[in-house]
Amino acid sequence: MKVAVIGVGITKFGKLENKTSRELFAEAVEYAIKDADISPKEVESVYVGNFTADLFEHQGHIGPLMADYAGLKGLPATRFESACASGAAALRHGILSILSGLYDIVLVGGVEKMTDLPTSEVTDALSIAADNLFEASIGATFPGEYAMIAKAHMDAYGTTREQLASVAVKNHHNGFLNPKAHFQKEIDLDKALNAPMIAWPLGLYDCSPISDGAAALILAREDIARKYTDTPVYIIASAQASDTVSLFERESLTSLKAAKIAARKAYEMAGVTAKQINLAEVHDCFTIAEIIATEDLGFFKPGEGGPAVEQGLTQIDGDIAINPSGGLKAKGHPVGCTGVAQAVEVSIQLRGEAGKRQVSGAEIGLTHNIGGSGATAIIHIFRR
Amino acid sequence: MEADDFSIKRFLKYISEGKLKGLKCAGCGNIIAPPRLKCSVCGSSEFKWVDLSGKAHLLTYTIIHVPPKRFTGETPYVVGIVQLEEGPRLEARITGFDVNQHVQILKTGMDLIFEPSPAGILSFKPLI
Numbered sequence: 200m201k202v203a204v205i206g207v208g209i210t211k212f213g214k215l216e217n218k219t220s221r222e223l224f225a226e227a228v229e230y231a232i233k234d235a236d237i238s239p240k241e242v243e244s245v246y247v248g249n250f251t252a253d254l255f256e257h258q259g260h261i262g263p264l265m266a267d268y269a270g271l272k273g274l275p276a277t278r279f280e281s282a283c284a285s286g287a288a289a290l291r292h293g294i295l296s297i298l299s300g301l302y303d304i305v306l307v308g309g310v311e312k313m314t315d316l317p318t319s320e321v322t323d324a325l326s327i328a329a330d331n332l333f334e335a336s337i338g339a340t341f342p343g344e345y346a347m348i349a350k351a352h353m354d355a356y357g358t359t360r361e362q363l364a365s366v367a368v369k370n371h372h373n374g375f376l377n378p379k380a381h382f383q384k385e386i387d388l389d390k391a392l393n394a395p396m397i398a399w400p401l402g403l404y405d406c407s408p409i410s411d412g413a414a415a416l417i418l419a420r421e422d423i424a425r426k427y428t429d430t431p432v433y434i435i436a437s438a439q440a441s442d443t444v445s446l447f448e449r450e451s452l453t454s455l456k457a458a459k460i461a462a463r464k465a466y467e468m469a470g471v472t473a474k475q476i477n478l479a480e481v482h483d484c485f486t487i488a489e490i491i492a493t494e495d496l497g498f499f500k501p502g503e504g505g506p507a508v509e510q511g512l513t514q515i516d517g518d519i520a521i522n523p524s525g526g527l528k529a530k531g532h533p534v535g536c537t538g539v540a541q542a543v544e545v546s547i548q549l550r551g552e553a554g555k556r557q558v559s560g561a562e563i564g565l566t567h568n569i570g571g572s573g574a575t576a577i578i579h580i581f582r583r
Numbered sequence: 584m585e586a587d588d589f590s591i592k593r594f595l596k597y598i599s600e601g602k603l604k605g606l607k608c609a610g611c612g613n614i615i616a617p618p619r620l621k622c623s624v625c626g627s628s629e630f631k632w633v634d635l636s637g638k639a640h641l642l643t644y645t646i647i648h649v650p651p652k653r654f655t656g657e658t659p660y661v662v663g664i665v666q667l668e669e670g671p672r673l674e675a676r677i678t679g680f681d682v683n684q685h686v687q688i689l690k691t692g693m694d695l696i697f698e699p700s701p702a703g704i705l706s707f708k709p710l711i
């Protein structure tokens with residue numbers, strides 16, 4: 200399979216008080232359309248990733264609303280919800296619509312406006328990604344689910360809080376190099392380790408922030424891509440898998456089975472191995488999630504993800520660059536936008552336009568977007 | 584009829600009444616909790632409710648410091664994943680000890696026992 204990314208756009212991430220989701224979305228789309236150098240009239244369909252504007256903004260019916268404000272009124276426009284993997288779900292369906300032969304050019308966007316609510320209500324809203332009857336009802340939170348994964352990983356492999364903190368330090372460094380990132384400041388290990396607890400053993404710096412933001416991609420049929428750009432980025436695999444929404448019913452607490460299945464399918468589809476991947480934007484909603492992602496994707500053996508980040512193997516100039524954008528941790532995690540933002544970063548990197556955070560000689564990149572505590576996993580592979 | 588109601592709501596109602604019950608599959612004897620429409624082992628949908636022993640062991644846990652809105656005022660509290668003696672796993676509150684001593688008291692694999700909670704929240708306490 201091949202579909203081309205011919206345009207990308209992304210807003211600044213952060214607490215953007217004066218902007219609503221529709222304004223953020225329209226801004227990202229404007230950047231993407233300009234980047235692709237196309238007329239909005241050439242776009243045939245719109246796919247919107249959004250987790251829960253319903254709870255964050257008391258707003259449903261996001262598909263047509265976003266399309267209208269982005270100047271794309273009249274087109275088919277649908278919102279995709281798969282918790283934190285909503286963005287990649289929208290991307291996957293944009294890809295499928297082109298592969299079906301129905302469309303030549305489509306727009307995929309992701310958006311979330313989270314900061315209108317106080318933290319306790321955001322925590323409530325995010326907890327609907329877990330099993331409401333058996334998890335949220337007993338007082339489990341989303342950080343709590345990943346904290347239990349972290350505790351299990353520590354018991355099984357000796358993973359340490361210092362190794363978790365190393366993920367935060369690395370991603371803050373990368374975010375410092377990314378002008379669109381929510382956080383543009385470096386932190387050290389002590390600061391991460393001494394932060395207040397959110398859900399033991401995860402502290403504040405183990406958690407991605409509550410962010411606003413939007414991102415957009417223009418996708419085109421492979422054979423027409425070069426009419427629009429000299430630097431098309433090709434999507435060579437799209438794979439998705441699911442698992443129980445509840446964490447307690449999973450086979451493993453130290454690995455996400457859905458991510459492993461999606462990774463195997465994606466590598467097969469792309470005809471590449473984990474060793475050939477130059478950079479990956481992975482779903483580090485919590486520091487432990489990045490460590491497990493690098494194991495599930497086959498970059499490191501189970502239990503070796505912690506030592507790998509501690510030894511610097513996942514830095515921008517390391518063996519494999521993990522989250523050169525700063526990841527969810529430092530770039531920010533506007534939930535339903537994240538999967539699209541990851542694809543934007545990989546596209547920029549493969550074009551060689553990432554500036555100070557450029558992974559040198561990047562040929563093949565991967566995105567890994569997870570919903571909830573692992574019930575949805577969506578992986579895409581890109582080649583320049 | 585209560586005895587024929589193999590629903591999730593009935594399971595949760597038993598817990599709120601201080602009873603931990605599961606479904607026993609008539610086909611293969613597998614114990615199912617929380618309820619599902621079919622046995623995951625043999626596919627049968629013939630069940631009966633049985634009392635579970637309440638004995639379990641601890642698989643992993645966390646201390647919640649930032650709670651959802653409705654649990655404000657209860658922090659810090661412990662949420663864990665437990666494996667029942669009969670096989671099924673559940674997520675539950677771990678109660679009945681000083682949370683500040685969790686590192687000394689809670690050990691992965693340790694024995695726990697079902698503890699009826701006034702609020703109807705599924706809870707287990709360490710057997711120490």
Ligand SMILES: [Zn+2]
Nearest residue numbers: 608611622625
């Ligand atoms: Zn059975």
